Amino acid sequence: MPILHALQETFGHVPEDAVPLLADALNLSRADVHGIVSFYHDFREAPAGRHVVKLCRAEACQSMGGHTLAESLLRRLGLDWGGTTGDGQVTIEPVYCLGLCACAPAALIDGRPLGRLNRERLDAAVNEARNDWSTP
Amino acid sequence: MVDAMTTRIFIPRDVAALAVGADEVARAVAAQAAALSTAVTIVRTGSRGLFWLEPMVEVETPLGRIAYGPVQAGDVAALFAAGWLTGATHPLRVGRPEDHPFLARQTRLTFARCGIVDPLSVEDYKAAGGYRGLAKAIEVGGAATVEAVTKSGLRGRGGAGFPTGIKWKTVRDAVADQKYIVCNADEGDSGTFADRMILEGDPFCLIEGMTIAGLAVGATRGYIYSRSEYPHANATMRAALDIARAAGLLGRDILGSGLEFHLELRVGAGAYVCGEETALLESLEGKRGVVRAKPPLPALKGLFGRPTVVNNLLSLATIPVILDLGAQYYADFGMGRSRGTMPIQLAGNVLHGGLFETAFGLTLGEIVMEVGGGTASRRPVRAVQAGGPLGAYLPPSQFDTPYDYEAFAARDALIGHGGLVVFDDTVDMAHMARFAMEFCAEESCGKCTPCRIGSTRGAEVVDRILAGRDVAANIALLEDLCNTMKFGSLCALGGFTPYPVLSAIRHFPEDFHTRNSPGRRLPAAAE
Ligand SMILES: Cc1cc2nc3c(=O)[nH]c(=O)nc-3n(C[C@H](O)[C@H](O)[C@H](O)COP(=O)(O)O)c2cc1C
Ligand code: SF4
Numbered sequence A: 001m002p003i004l005h006a007l008q009e010t011f012g013h014v015p016e017d018a019v020p021l022l023a024d025a026l027n028l029s030r031a032d033v034h035g036i037v038s039f040y041h042d043f044r045e046a047p048a049g050r051h052v053v054k055l056c057r058a059e060a061c062q063s064m065g066g067h068t069l070a071e072s073l074l075r076r077l078g079l080d081w082g083g084t085t086g087d088g089q090v091t092i093e094p095v096y097c098l099g100l101c102a103c104a105p106a107a108l109i110d111g112r113p114l115g116r117l118n119r120e121r122l123d124a125a126v127n128e129a130r131n132d133w134s135t136p
Numbered sequence B: 001m002v003d004a005m006t007t008r009i010f011i012p013r014d015v016a017a018l019a020v021g022a023d024e025v026a027r028a029v030a031a032q033a034a035a036l037s038t039a040v041t042i043v044r045t046g047s048r049g050l051f052w053l054e055p056m057v058e059v060e061t062p063l064g065r066i067a068y069g070p071v072q073a074g075d076v077a078a079l080f081a082a083g084w085l086t087g088a089t090h091p092l093r094v095g096r097p098e099d100h101p102f103l104a105r106q107t108r109l110t111f112a113r114c115g116i117v118d119p120l121s122v123e124d125y126k127a128a129g130g131y132r133g134l135a136k137a138i139e140v141g142g143a144a145t146v147e148a149v150t151k152s153g154l155r156g157r158g159g160a161g162f163p164t165g166i167k168w169k170t171v172r173d174a175v176a177d178q179k180y181i182v183c184n185a186d187e188g189d190s191g192t193f194a195d196r197m198i199l200e201g202d203p204f205c206l207i208e209g210m211t212i213a214g215l216a217v218g219a220t221r222g223y224i225y226s227r228s229e230y231p232h233a234n235a236t237m238r239a240a241l242d243i244a245r246a247a248g249l250l251g252r253d254i255l256g257s258g259l260e261f262h263l264e265l266r267v268g269a270g271a272y273v274c275g276e277e278t279a280l281l282e283s284l285e286g287k288r289g290v291v292r293a294k295p296p297l298p299a300l301k302g303l304f305g306r307p308t309v310v311n312n313l314l315s316l317a318t319i320p321v322i323l324d325l326g327a328q329y330y331a332d333f334g335m336g337r338s339r340g341t342m343p344i345q346l347a348g349n350v351l352h353g354g355l356f357e358t359a360f361g362l363t364l365g366e367i368v369m370e371v372g373g374g375t376a377s378r379r380p381v382r383a384v385q386a387g388g389p390l391g392a393y394l395p396p397s398q399f400d401t402p403y404d405y406e407a408f409a410a411r412d413a414l415i416g417h418g419g420l421v422v423f424d425d426t427v428d429m430a431h432m433a434r435f436a437m438e439f440c441a442e443e444s445c446g447k448c449t450p451c452r453i454g455s456t457r458g459a460e461v462v463d464r465i466l467a468g469r470d471v472a473a474n475i476a477l478l479e480d481l482c483n484t485m486k487f488g489s490l491c492a493l494g495g496f497t498p499y500p501v502l503s504a505i506r507h508f509p510e511d512f513h514t515r516n517s518p519g520r521r522l523p524a525a526a527e
């Protein structure tokens, strides 16, 4: 797992080519490694957008309107959960609780925590991430 | 040493405070102090747990620490101008935190230091009572330590409420070449954040608790299994582990006592089921997080097949205070078979959300209405989900239930990890029932059919109810499915998902039965 986390950190996903290398190094079959990568929601098998917006879908965030907030952002970007905008800038991923449940609704944008979100605050943060071409 | 002329200002670095602007406030404080040529020392702390007041800034004054909150970066200049360095009045002034009713009403044992100390200062930790528990454990030895934990009445804070002392005794009595202590910090329940607060606000407390556990059962290695959703907590914990190793608080000869304990942090990858202890062990071994059949118990055959203590983070972080102040001291709090204190987490649509550690025994209504102050939206409370996504929804008519493991169980409800999520009257309970099924389907480890397939079917059945099709027949079908899941699942993911679903049907039938009837009040938040 620490190796998979490191790969994902470096490449933004776990590259297909890495699977046989990992299998060899760890003395596992390719199917084993593939099984592990696919079991965990975090590991992507394809690259994500430049910016990753993790929106909390769990109950405490729903109680503060998180569901409506998420649906309306997805609708405006024309995306489904896990989708990436056409320009490759933003991926919206679901997350089940960030431990920010007393400051709901919450999100993590490129690792930056945001709480007490409403439509304006979320849009501003997503736009800020989108327009910031300098960050990888 | 801190210069006598400088004022210490405490600003949380807890991720919930960061999420509402604490870093911006810290920058503004530093900038304004420089502009005024005033000497201040900024200390970043954990959170006190009064989240509606975050970012809550505390200034050290002759009157004690005076809190102001919620502070935004734009308020900082005015706070300096008003004279907050001497504790002057200001609309944001909260006063002495310990006098605030939310804190004054608490009994903080596990959370005694959180939000007060610099989480990465061993000196702060020791000055606030840290490492007295370990010293005691070294003095009395392993057997007496296990005995003390048993006598304290501490029950596992991860969900099942199993007596911690009994688990430890099983591991202590097992004979093996290697034993392990595993901390379950995979806090996946919505509405919970207590583990996270300790990781960020008092990490040495967990290190000390796990070291004591190692001494008690004869384990020289430990792992903390945390979650990838907590990057800030993991960074703080990693830093604390490095500091502890460098300070001789972990390693071969702890505090010169000859005690050996090595501790590492591992991070999951977004799978709720990995909070289940056997799935967690599989994951720690680098495999898919599939639940193992029990027996064998992890206490006998756990990590790499060796005897292993798996405890929730709160259980382990409560060990130092039990050893330090005594088993009886801890056991004197609480009611019935629920001894000691519980760090309750008030979350969701609640006015005063945060961490409320208290002896067992307050009623649910006292906690939600008096402590929590009702909803944040100022609408009536309609439901409270207790104990995370596998816990029941309770209506206000059950607010007389005492917060106690047995009293909750008698109402088919869970204390679990201590989370309470409050909903106002705009909630659509059929939607919440659907969510419970969908969550189970999403997170199922795939081992049992009732959990894997039943939950997917369950979500479809709720969809038909939501669409108003054959409502009565579909409700009966849903109840049937729930029964199959309850009795045919290996672990509590499949086995307990029926509780939120059935409680929603039982207590809020109007959200299911009358989907299509003309006069039905359509909740504002439903689509
Ligand atoms: C689906 C599922 C998820 C769980 N998640 C957690 C968790 O996040 N943290 C935790 O401590 N226990 C969790 N548990 C309970 C653990 O299996 C186990 O009972 C606990 O770690 C034991 O520690 P304790 O005795 O200190 O509570 C979960 C159980 C199930 C079935
Ligand atoms: S109940 Fe679900 S999560 Fe639990 S073991 Fe069975 S399939 Fe896995």
Ligand code: FES
Binding pocket: A056, A057, A058, A059, A060, A061, A062, A096, A097, A098, A099, A100, A101, A104, A105, A106, B190, B191, B192
């Ligand atoms: S439920 Fe969204 S942060 Fe916990």
Ligand code: FES
Binding pocket: B431, B434, B527
């Ligand atoms: S997506 Fe769950 S009901 Fe709207």
